[in-house]
Amino acid sequence: MMNYKGYIGKVEFDDEQHIFTGEVINTRAVITFQGSSVEELEREFRNSVDDYIEWCKEDGVEPEKPYSGRFNVRIYPQLHQRAAVGAKMLGISLNSFLIKSLEDELNLMHI
Structure with missing residues (x-):
């Protein structure tokens, strides 16, 4: 897993296309990235997170924060x-x- 600014990326390898594909897994927003090398994957992960934050800023919305530390649980x-x-x-x-x-x-x- 990768971590940047609190956003966690999960990575898989696509053996058909020979690329790494990743997705930020700790938000509801869809943030994806890919790369053909570890260096490119890390760079694209950071770029995707930064692009998401910038897009939110331009749109006047607060970027979804990766979990607030509060959640409700329903149990019996x-x-x-x-x-x-x-x-x-x-x-x-x-x-x-x-x-x-x-x-x-x-x-x-x-x-």
Whole structure:
């Protein structure tokens, strides 16, 4: 994965066309890029992000920020209760418990 100004790019190799193709994966906006070498891919990734930010500026809209750190989660009541009890048992807030749980799971996935 690539990171530039907080925008994360995921890259794949197209073995038919022999090029790298990439997409910014942490926004709803569609931001893509491609290159035939690692250097070109990195440059085009940065250019695509900069172009997106410039386009937003020219259009008078705020560029979509890569995640605000806030999101709502809907879970069933029994899981909510178990999480709240787990947090109390550890002596931490429910928010801290959920952050820890997400971090633990993502670490197992090496993300």
